[in-house]
Structures are given as C-alpha cells and as structure tokens.
Amino acid sequence: MRKKYIIALDQGTTSSRAVIFDTGTMEVKYIKSKPHKQIYPQPGWVEHDPEEILAAQVEVMREAVRDSGISPCEVACIGITNQRETVVVWDKSTGKPVYNAIVWQCRRTAGLCDRLKNDGLQEVIKEKTGLVIDAYFSGTKIQWILDNVPGASEMARKGELLAGTIDSWLVWNLTGGKLHVTDYSNASRTMLYNIKNLDWDEDLLHKMDIPRSIMPRVVPSSGIIGETCEDILESRVPISGIAGDQQAALFGQACFDEGTAKNTYGTGCFILMNTGKRPVESRHGLLSTIAWAIGSEVEYALEGSVFNAGSVIQWLRDEVGLIKTARDSEAEAEKTGDTGGVYVVPAFTGLGTPYWDMYARGLIIGITRGTRKEHLVRAALESIAYQSMDVLEAMKADSGMDVTELKVDGGASANNFLMQFQADIINMNVIRPKIIETTALGAAFLAGLGTGTWESKKDIQGKWVPDKVFIPSMDDDTRKRKYSGWKKAVERSMNWDNS
Ligand code: ADP
Numbered sequence: 001m002r003k004k005y006i007i008a009l010d011q012g013t014t015s016s017r018a019v020i021f022d023t024g025t026m027e028v029k030y031i032k033s034k035p036h037k038q039i040y041p042q043p044g045w046v047e048h049d050p051e052e053i054l055a056a057q058v059e060v061m062r063e064a065v066r067d068s069g070i071s072p073c074e075v076a077c078i079g080i081t082n083q084r085e086t087v088v089v090w091d092k093s094t095g096k097p098v099y100n101a102i103v104w105q106c107r108r109t110a111g112l113c114d115r116l117k118n119d120g121l122q123e124v125i126k127e128k129t130g131l132v133i134d135a136y137f138s139g140t141k142i143q144w145i146l147d148n149v150p151g152a153s154e155m156a157r158k159g160e161l162l163a164g165t166i167d168s169w170l171v172w173n174l175t176g177g178k179l180h181v182t183d184y185s186n187a188s189r190t191m192l193y194n195i196k197n198l199d200w201d202e203d204l205l206h207k208m209d210i211p212r213s214i215m216p217r218v219v220p221s222s223g224i225i226g227e228t229c230e231d232i233l234e235s236r237v238p239i240s241g242i243a244g245d246q247q248a249a250l251f252g253q254a255c256f257d258e259g260t261a262k263n264t265y266g267t268g269c270f271i272l273m274n275t276g277k278r279p280v281e282s283r284h285g286l287l288s289t290i291a292w293a294i295g296s297e298v299e300y301a302l303e304g305s306v307f308n309a310g311s312v313i314q315w316l317r318d319e320v321g322l323i324k325t326a327r328d329s330e331a332e333a334e335k336t337g338d339t340g341g342v343y344v345v346p347a348f349t350g351l352g353t354p355y356w357d358m359y360a361r362g363l364i365i366g367i368t369r370g371t372r373k374e375h376l377v378r379a380a381l382e383s384i385a386y387q388s389m390d391v392l393e394a395m396k397a398d399s400g401m402d403v404t405e406l407k408v409d410g411g412a413s414a415n416n417f418l419m420q421f422q423a424d425i426i427n428m429n430v431i432r433p434k435i436i437e438t439t440a441l442g443a444a445f446l447a448g449l450g451t452g453t454w455e456s457k458k459d460i461q462g463k464w465v466p467d468k469v470f471i472p473s474m475d476d477d478t479r480k481r482k483y484s485g486w487k488k489a490v491e492r493s494m495n496w497d498n499s
Pocket of ligand 1: 265266267268309310311312313314326327328329330410411412413414415
C-alpha cells in the first residue's frame with residue numbers, strides 16, 4: 001500500500017489534536033481533537049494530567065484514522081508538536097507520573113527563579129541557554145517536583161525516574177517505554193540546555209539539583225527516532241519529527257532562510273525569526289532558541305512574545321460589549337479611515353518583548369468628544385500590529401538582518417483589516433498561507449523530511465502555498481507619525497501598577 005499520509009500529533013495547552021495530511025497535495029484530510037482539563041490547585045498554579053493527555057492524544061489519532069477511512073498501513077510517519085516547557089516526571093518502571101504535568105503558564109517556581117537571580121546567574125543563563133530566568137521555562141518546574149513530591153529526589157538520584165517535556169512523555173509511551181528522548185527545539189526551552197555546545201549543562205543541572213540521568217537524550221527534530229508499538233495503531237509507524245509548537249509553526253511556514261519570520265496571532269502573538277546557523281544573543285528583550293535540527297544541522301531563531309493580542313478583541317467582545325463576535329471587529333474598523341488619534345495599549349498583564357514591564361497596565365489615550373465606537377475597535381486592532389512591529393524592530397536591531405516579509409497564521413490572522421494595517425506599519429509584505437494549520441503542518445513536514453517523503457527543505461518550499469499577500473500602501477510620513485504616537489502611548493502605560 002502506498003504510504004501517502006502523514007499524521008501530525010499537535011498536543012496543545014487546551015487540547016490534543018491529530019491532523020492527517022495527504023502528502024500529494026499537502027491538504028488536510030482529517031482533523032480530530034479533544035480538550036483536556038486545566039487544573040488550578042492555587043492562584044497562579046496550572047497543571048495537566050499527563051495520563052489524560054496521553055489517552056486523548058492516542059484516542060484522537062485512532063479516531064482520525066478510522067473516521068477518515070484510511071488504513072494505518074498508508075501512514076508514512078508521525079510528527080509530534082507540543083505545548084512547550086510543560087514538564088512531566090515519571091517512574092521508569094511503572095510508567096506512572098509522580099505528579100501532574102506542571103504547565104508553562106504556572107508561576108509556582110517564581111521564588112526558585114528569584115534565587116537563581118540572586119545567585120547572579122542571569123548573564124550565565126542567557127549566554128548558555130539563550131533564555132531569561134523565568135518560571136515559564138522547564139528547569140525549575142522539574143526541580144520543584146523533585147523537591148516537593150515525597151521520595152522523588154531520592155528516586156531520581158537512584159535513576160528510577162525520568163523527566164521530560166510533553167514530547168518526551170508522548171514518545172516514551174508511544175514506543176512502549178523504549179525511548180526517552182526530546183528534540184533540540186524542546187530542549188532549548190528547559191533553561192538546562194546549552195544551545196551553543198548542544199548538551200545538558202552540568203552547572204545548571206547542579207544549581208537546580210537535577211540529576212543528569214533523568215534528562216532525555218536529545219535527538220534531531222527530523223529523522224526516524226523510533227516506531228510506535230503495535231497496540232497504538234494496527235501497524236508500526238515511524239516517529240520521525242518532533243518540535244515545540246512555535247518552532248513547528250516556523251517550519252510549517254517554510255521560514256528556512258535567515259531573516260525569514262512568522263507571526264502567530266492568537267490570544268497573544270508569537271513571532272519567530274530564523275537566524276540560520278548561529279544563535280544571536282539578544283540585547284532587546286528577545287529569546288534565542290533552537291529552531292530545529294535536521295540531522296546534525298542545527299538552526300537557530302530569535303523569539304519575541306506579545307502577551308495580549310487577540311485577547312484585546314475578546315475583551316471588547318466579552319467585557320466591554322462593543323462587538324458581538326471577534327470577526328465583527330473587521331467591519332467595525334473599516335467604518336472609519338483612522339482612529340481619530342486614539343491609541344489602545346492592551347497591557348492587561350504587563351508588557352512583553354521588548355519592554356518587559358510587568359507593572360504596565362492597559363490604557364486608552366487620545367480620546368476626544370468625537371471618538372466613536374469604531375475608532376476604539378480600530379485602535380484595538382491596530383495595537384496588535386504595533387506590538388508586532390515592536391518585536392520585529394527588536395529582531396532587526398539584534399540580528400542586523402533585514403526582515404523582508406512576514407508570514408502569518410493564528411485565529412486573528414483571518415482579519416483582513418489587521419493584516420493590511422500590519423503590512424502598512426511594518427512596510428513589508430504580509431503573507432497568509434492557504435493552510436493556516438501551520439503548527440501541525442510543520443510537524444508533518446519535519447516527519448516527512450525524516451522519512452524521505454521529501455528530499456530537502458527546497459522540496460517542502462514548493463508545498464507551502466500562499467493564499468493572500470497584503471502589500472504595504474501607507475506613505476512614510478503617515479507610518480512614522482502613527483508609530484511614534486504608539487511609542488508615546490506605550491510609555492504612558494508603563495510602570496503603572498507598582499504600588
Ligand atoms: P489561541 O490558540 O491563543 O487560543 P487562536 O489562534 O485560536 O488563539 O485565535 C483566537 C484569538 O484570535 C482570540 O483572541 C480572538 O479574539 C482572535 N480572533 C479570532 N478571529 C478574529 C478576527 N476575525 N479578528 C480579530 N481577532 C480575531
């Protein structure tokens with residue numbers, strides 16, 4: 001039977017999905033998804049049940065195969081992409097997690113991070129891992145489990161436990177406990193991995209009291225890693241691609257050349273830029289990270305995040321009631337030619353890249369007696385584009401590379417007004433692809449490249465099809481005037497809630 005399908009397992013923060021791609025057309029043949037519980041044991045703490053996630057992931061894969069009518073023998077390979085930084089620690093002999101998964105959003109290890117900062121490790125960690133010290137990353141989460149679960153630290157020292165991000169947990173289970181691995185992109189989000197010499201860092205492991213033996217072996221993001229055991233699907237299928245969700249999206253957008261970038265417009269915005277074979281150390285509040293490794297070729301990326309993007313539209317809809325659906329924001333904004341001088345800064349939870357001000361709060365400024373609903377809605381949408389511009393400016397400054405176009409995906413990328421304004425304000429083409437399931441597509445591309453469905457990234461480039469290109473049409477003076485107004489507004493929102 002011809003192996004014409006690739007399954008992408010997309011294990012996200014709120015749900016597990018299986019996406020079947022037809023390798024001939026690279027169209028989505030079938031998608032199945034299942035949500036899982038969000039567990040909030042205390043304010044600021046977030047957990048998932050690893051066994052629920054595993055069961056859901058296997059179930060959606062089986063159902064997708066069954067409901068789409070394909071045979072497991074037609075599946076060439078599986079690619080995995082996952083919510084990043086979330087950790088699981090499990091017992092090597094029973095396969096049972098010793099604690100729930102601690103999710104990337106969880107703030108419980110802020111104190112452990114303060115300790116690392118007080119020990120003066122900020123510069124060292126940045127230099128080695130490309131990251132800033134934050135509870136967001138995996139290292140202190142593993143440390144917390146070992147410190148707080150009775151007996152865990154002792155078991156870890158005896159080599160009886162295994163730790164890993166969600167990709168490790170899935171691969172270990174899908175292969176019947178044969179493989180304890182993670183890929184380079186996921187490893188680079190742990191705050192334990194040296195992204196330059198490509199190894200777990202002994203000093204950092206020591207600082208966080210984590211025995212090296214519990215950490216997974218790091219494998220390429222593309223290439224055959226192992227096979228699923230028979231009871232998963234009726235046939236053994238190679239697992240040949242793994243990447244963290246944002247890196248998978250960068251790959252799914254075919255951002256293979258230095259200086260190519262993508263922006264995912266969801267609740268927040270995640271912008272990644274390929275920096276090629278060298279890690280770029282940021283001086284403008286970006287993270288340096290591993291994009292992927294194809295065989296032994298490692299490529300790097302710069303990453304910036306905007307905390308509140310699509311959420312400002314949710315806020316207009318749910319709390320303020322100015323619009324009925326997120327989609328209505330487009331027609332509302334189009335009712336007016338500009339915002340009438342109004343700016344919205346949606347710093348609901350502080351500001352991310354490049355400002356990193358957790359005390360900033362949202363503001364609306366420039367209101368006059370003539371300000372109407374449509375001005376406010378338009379200003380809210382424009383704020384998403386301005387914040388993305390801030391990140392792209394930081395990327396240009398850090399890398400010295402010229403970004404020439406921006407590829408886009410995510411829920412809010414459906415908004416044509418926003419995409420046109422984005423193109424205008426960054427003065428580059430904004431390109432929306434035909435398949436906006438870019439995360440799953442990236443995992444499928446990595447997997448297919450690993451089994452020889454495609455020979456090279458060049459082959460894949462031909463499979464990436466643009467749908468709509470937004471071409472900038474704003475004159476320089478207007479662009480500069482608008483953007484400098486934004487900068488002024490941001491300044492006023494900063495350092496507000498610091499009592
Ligand atoms: P996430 O993965 O973060 O949940 P999605 O990629 O599903 O996000 O996108 C949902 C976000 O996009 C929501 O915040 C929503 O307000 C916003 N959104 C969805 N459609 C539109 C639209 N047409 N215009 C503007 N924002 C939109």
